[in-house]
Amino acid sequence: MSFQKIDDHGRKLEALEHALAILGADEATHMAVGGGEKRAEAMAALAGMYHRQATAPEIADWIADAEAQTLGDEQLAAVREFRRHYTNLTCLPVEFVERQTNARMRCEQLWRDLRAKNDWAGFVPALDGVIALAREEAALRAQALGLTPYDAMIEQHDPGARTATIGPVFSELKNFLKDFVSEALAVQEERAAKRPVKALSGVYPVEKQRELGLAIMAATGFDLAHGSLSVSHHPFCGGVPSDVRITTRYKTSEFLSALMGVLHETGHALYEQNLPKEWSHWPLGRARGMAMHESQSLFVEKQIGRNPAFWRWALPVIAQHLNETWSLEDILPHVHHVGRGLIRVDADEVTYPLHVILRYELEEEIIAGKLQTIDLPEAWDAKMREYLGLSTIDTPGDGPMQDVHWPAGAFGYFPSYTLGAMMAAQQWAALIRDYPTANNDLAEGNFTKINDWRREKIWSQGSRWSTPELLERATGEKLDASHFIGHLRSRYGAA
Amino acid sequence: MSFQKIDDHGRKLEALEHALAILGADEATHMAVGGGEKRAEAMAALAGMYHRQATAPEIADWIADAEAQTLGDEQLAAVREFRRHYTNLTCLPVEFVERQTNARMRCEQLWRDLRAKNDWAGFVPALDGVIALAREEAALRAQALGLTPYDAMIEQHDPGARTATIGPVFSELKNFLKDFVSEALAVQEERAAKRPVKALSGVYPVEKQRELGLAIMAATGFDLAHGSLSVSHHPFCGGVPSDVRITTRYKTSEFLSALMGVLHETGHALYEQNLPKEWSHWPLGRARGMAMHESQSLFVEKQIGRNPAFWRWALPVIAQHLNETWSLEDILPHVHHVGRGLIRVDADEVTYPLHVILRYELEEEIIAGKLQTIDLPEAWDAKMREYLGLSTIDTPGDGPMQDVHWPAGAFGYFPSYTLGAMMAAQQWAALIRDYPTANNDLAEGNFTKINDWRREKIWSQGSRWSTPELLERATGEKLDASHFIGHLRSRYGAA
Structure with missing residues (x-):
């Protein structure tokens, strides 16, 4: 039964991923030039819904229950990847993610402006903030995954x-x-x-x-x-x-x-x-x-x-x-x-x-x-x-x-x-x-x-x-x- | 405070409406021909999320509380339209909506096939089912809105x-x-x-x-x-x-x-x-x-x-x-x-x-x-x-x-x-x-x-x-x- 819950949950997340993927591609190809602000608002809200749904506490129980079920090879592999996904999403506190998102966005905006000007000195404080948060992120992930900090970061991209x-x-x-x-x-x-x-x-x-x-x-x-x-x-x-x-x-x-x-x-x-x-x-x-x-x-x-x-x-x-x-x-x-x-x-x-x-x-x-x-x-x-x-x-x-x-x-x-x-x-x-x-x-x-x-x-x-x-x-x-x-x-x- | 809750709620609904509107337009213009099945799944799931969020019971309380607040003209008008929207969405039982959606979809599919064949006899049972449900819908809406049944249907399109x-x-x-x-x-x-x-x-x-x-x-x-x-x-x-x-x-x-x-x-x-x-x-x-x-x-x-x-x-x-x-x-x-x-x-x-x-x-x-x-x-x-x-x-x-x-x-x-x-x-x-x-x-x-x-x-x-x-x-x-x-x-x- 718990596997079925995870399966249904996966379909809801797939729908939000579908929307985000198509809206993202559309933004770069067919969107009217003036549509960006509302698109950004909509995508941020949908990403928030995705995050809330993907990190809901009851999912931890469903996964644990499913792990205790007798499952076939495919389902076992599916549960393992659900757990990896869930762990990667939940090992950072929400407060930390918000702080990091803000720092990244500000730093990226600054970067677009300062790169062309070769203004390293003006850029250092923002980049230093992002780097401090990346070290914090790596430590949090390392703890959750039992890896060294940099390995824990690489693991996000290449398990x-x-x-x-x-x-x-x-x-x-x-x-x-x-x-x-x-x-x-x-x-x-x-x-x-x-x-x-x-x-x-x-x-x-x-x-x-x-x-x-x-x-x-x-x-x-x-x-x-x-x-x-x-x-x-x-x-x-x-x-x-x-x-x-x-x-x-x-x-x-x-x-x-x-x-x-x-x-x-x-x-x-x-x-x-x-x-x-x-x-x-x-x-x-x-x-x-x-x-x-x-x-x-x-x-x-x-x-x-x-x-x-x-x-x-x-x-x-x-x-x-x-x-x-x-x-x-x-x-x-x-x-x-x-x-x-x-x-x-x-x-x-x-x-x-x-x-x-x-x-x-x-x-x-x-x-x-x-x-x-x-x-x-x-x-x-x-x-x-x-x-x-x-x-x-x-x-x-x-x-x-x-x-x-x-x-x-x-x-x-x-x-x-x-x-x-x-x-x-x-x-x-x-x-x-x-x-x-x-x-x-x-x-x-x-x-x-x-x-x-x-x-x-x-x-x-x-x-x-x-x-x-x-x-x-x-x-x-x-x-x-x-x-x-x-x-x-x-x-x-x-x- | 309650008006603020409705206001936040409106922004979430707007994001889902944005996704549904762009996905719908994209489907008819830029989508690959083989993308239809997954698009239909995604849109049905997003429409379900929209319906669940738009009809949540706590919204009735927020609206009632907002109606009791001292509000400006614009906000009063906003609350009135929130209530209309909420009433229109909630006056049909979920079980009824599902039954009606299924009947409509089957009848529409049959119609695509039988219209070109002029096959009225084959079409009558399906249409009769949809009409019976439309009468039921009109009666439910009439009760909720205090209107005659057909007026209650017109009200959906032209308040x-x-x-x-x-x-x-x-x-x-x-x-x-x-x-x-x-x-x-x-x-x-x-x-x-x-x-x-x-x-x-x-x-x-x-x-x-x-x-x-x-x-x-x-x-x-x-x-x-x-x-x-x-x-x-x-x-x-x-x-x-x-x-x-x-x-x-x-x-x-x-x-x-x-x-x-x-x-x-x-x-x-x-x-x-x-x-x-x-x-x-x-x-x-x-x-x-x-x-x-x-x-x-x-x-x-x-x-x-x-x-x-x-x-x-x-x-x-x-x-x-x-x-x-x-x-x-x-x-x-x-x-x-x-x-x-x-x-x-x-x-x-x-x-x-x-x-x-x-x-x-x-x-x-x-x-x-x-x-x-x-x-x-x-x-x-x-x-x-x-x-x-x-x-x-x-x-x-x-x-x-x-x-x-x-x-x-x-x-x-x-x-x-x-x-x-x-x-x-x-x-x-x-x-x-x-x-x-x-x-x-x-x-x-x-x-x-x-x-x-x-x-x-x-x-x-x-x-x-x-x-x-x-x-x-x-x-x-x-x-x-x-x-x-x-x-x-x-x-x-x-x-």
Whole structure:
């Protein structure tokens, strides 16, 4: 009987999640510009209802009773994830959450204003307040979960991921990349010297690029009966599994950035569209976490979408939609471009992990109380110079003020990006081992067997396993940096 | 203190209304085709939450306490409308509402299938069940409101409207129209004999028609910062006052039907966009009712949008967008086309009221128990022959199975359409009296003073007055058919 109560409760929460997800996607795509204030009020009230309903004290009893029932495997897993969800929502006192929400919102607003002005001094007090609260949050979560504070924060994003595992893997990757970036740049220079790079510039009407994006989405497995493509200022994947909303943005002067954005969001969408439908009203039915989600988007964007075999198939599709013929030799230098830069979101797949590892190392120290807010610009600059040979000491807006994550209090999120990149490479390696002709399929635009593999190994599993367990079950191995390193070597290294 | 409780309560309900309104509009415009099942589940759950929160027993105490407080005029009006809202929601037992919802849904589904097959016999049992429940509903509401059963149903749609007033006014209009339709048709024939009608057909790309629609919307006062125009199968006006979603549908072979649809929905939208914002979380802040809402849409579509003065301004705008020049003499026969037909939604402004009065007369007898379901085809046919000289006895799909209203259990709604048409004509007459140069403004595409009058008299009043009071305050007179009759005579009658 108690399981039935949890089940009914899950359906109510699913309805509120549905409303919040669609209202959120709508806000960024179809909402009238003047509708924002009322939308924010409505979403805050609905989020409050969700929180009240999801944290009601009687749910603790239902879960405890259900745990004492004789249940099948699926139901046991469902109850376990209900408990995780409930614990994560209730381990912070309401008074603390309100205080933290206010501090985050003020800090985010300040950040939008001060970042462009490089005004670190003006920003420190607000960020310091958010950091103090993040340390408090980490301590509260650590106590509830029996983890170290930073692990307790990572656990929110990637259940089961621990610094004890991430640390060594990140170190190995960092040590490899610190030298490899130069090698990749030298290779790129050498190739450009042999064959001049054809510029990407042209004139590409938005409607043509949109039709191209839809054609590529459909071919790679996006179910257009359960999702759509729109335009927004920042590309995202939102909505609900039965109606996944992805977005991109277009430049009429080149087609590659919108197309790669579509591939990235399609990767997220495939995960959502292929989650187990019968579990959709349970936490068990959700995607496993941020790192696994990112591994799915990067699988499509990087493993597939920057694979030369894929481009053999894609170039004629592009020619058909944009009325322009590109050779593989002309497009690959753009698809595989590498460059040292200050900005994480603009980085390529070779340099991106260094941006992430820098943040991971700093926030581990921040949460541990070993690094103080005031010392962030120097700490950031030191690592930036060591890892990428660049300095941000005079431009904090491109340094510790670069991302919204810290002002928003989202500590423990950054590692997901690079964990995702490594996991995507590991999945591709496992796929090729199980299914050696995958590259041929890509060259023919045939994604069926590739997606069947991914559906079986990842998508259909929902939140059944922790992040490390899910990876190991899918690939037969624990997280291992060698696959990602091997991938980068073969795509970007000297022959 | 109790007023404050009601006020807070109103904000929560507003958030759920916001979600339901946007999810509803989204479903018809941007939702992926496969998203319907989950959307229906989510909306049903949210509607359940709304109903539970809006009918909680403690609200009765808050309202009673607030009524005993010393309040200002606005707050008094707000409490009165809270009570009306609460009474309307709570006067039906939950068990009854569930039974009725199920019967309506089954009957509506059956109707979608059987209407096209003209299968009246197969439809009778389901409709008879819905009618029995409608009579039960009317009796319950009558008891709660101290009204006759049919008045209690009309009260749901148009607070304050009563059969004692509607009956005589509809009779006068009916008696006029029964002869006038022939006169209007004779005038039309005579004109066509003098000047052949130029066909509407052509090739009009959707994007050009959309731009034309947006230009006309903006000119007539639609605030594009607080609303938008999309495409849907059935045109509607939805969303929320801060973000009003109107839709139309396009034929590429002619431009008039989409444009007239845009004008109609713009009329609804202007009312929503101009409601008092500070009351938006109170029932007091809503539009007054269906008849008044329809009067606003018909004001724009019929009083303005079929006025020759309007077309003097609009034709050059059309020429600019569609690259085609029409003379006033060529477009007016289309804008003013009159014809006898079986279908209400296809009717023109001369014949439309006869379709409505027929339904009003029948449903008054249905609710009173004087007319039985089984006898509907004969009763319908008799009136159809008398009013429009047409028979539906062999095609019940075009007779009592024509509309979704009865299968959906919506008795008391039909009168709103013709009350709206009469009220629009009465408002135009009052406007012309207060502001004699309104026609000149129309011919110049200047809607400022016309909209200022409407904002002051109607839009800004929200639900402050009953429907008859609001009309009388706006126009200085009680509902009087002579304005609508005069309008039809001057537009369609013999000189």
